[in-house]
Amino acid sequence: MDVILCINCKKPMKGDDKKWYCSCGMTVWKVTSGKLLSPAHLKQLMEHGQTEELIFKSKKNKPFKARLVVNGTRTEFAYDNGDEDGDESTKYMALDRKEIRVRVESGQPGIVDLTIESIDMPRFFQKINFGLCSTREAECMGIIVAADYAKFYIPDYMEKTMRIQVNSEEFSNYILRETKPRDKETQYFVNFAWEKLGVFRAFEAVYTPKRRRKNEGGNVSRKFPFGIFPWLEKITENQHLDENIRVFLPHNPAVYRQFKASFHTAQLLEVDDDEYLIYEVPIALEKALDTWFSMVKSTTLNININENSIGEGSKLNEKIGEENL
Incomplete structure (x- = not known):
């Protein structure tokens, strides 16, 4: 079989007797509802999403x-002609021109699998680490990322309805304003997400627990x-007056939580600034900092990333963190 790249992470798909799979979690069963899939079908899924x-x-046993x-890291059915006699647990309606479909899955504190789909932009999937926070807070960050991402890529986003699927009933109630979080920080995050969602024509949140699974990795x-x-x-x-670089980030919890998760030694300065949060990062992490900005800001899959910068940044994070203990 020719090399087929995963639609989510662009790594080669692997296979065994029962399935094709990728390290990011993408899985395609070779026999699905009585249908034996071929490598050609896998290629269609990975290149076109269907x-x-x-x-x-x-x-x-009815045909x-x-x-x-593709929906997230799994596959589901889309019906073109109203033929809905399939398995209820795998039904999937084709994308509507007026909708943005978002899937937020969190099986471990601080980490979410985020999928964003719209006919107006390339399909998006990422596993995102927001550091030491609850699954509810991480899911909220995922929705903030999705709202900003859709606004960036879709010119007429104000005419779209954002349909959100989450694997937490409690969190879906937060988004729908049916219940209110108890702690103030989560309340702030939910209010921030509401403001982001308010620019769309409408939004809805649906609790769909069937796909929940434990994510790989840690905090x-x-x-x-x-x-x-x-x-x-x-x-x-960096005025070269000390050994730190100042980083100015917007008052967006998804941004500064992910930044802090990536740079554990970053220190928040107590500066009264209505526009930015100001962090200090050791100058030894300058190369890793440049790589972080290049990665999170990228709008193309062909970005030239220095893998050594990522590795060096992680090692320096750990080393500097140990020295500060």
């Missing part, structure tokens, strides 16, 4: 027509996320 219309069999589509990430803040402006300052 297959041609195929014939499957339901649990009642039905559907396209297999300390060794990799910087890709393309999650394409709108972010890089503002740094």
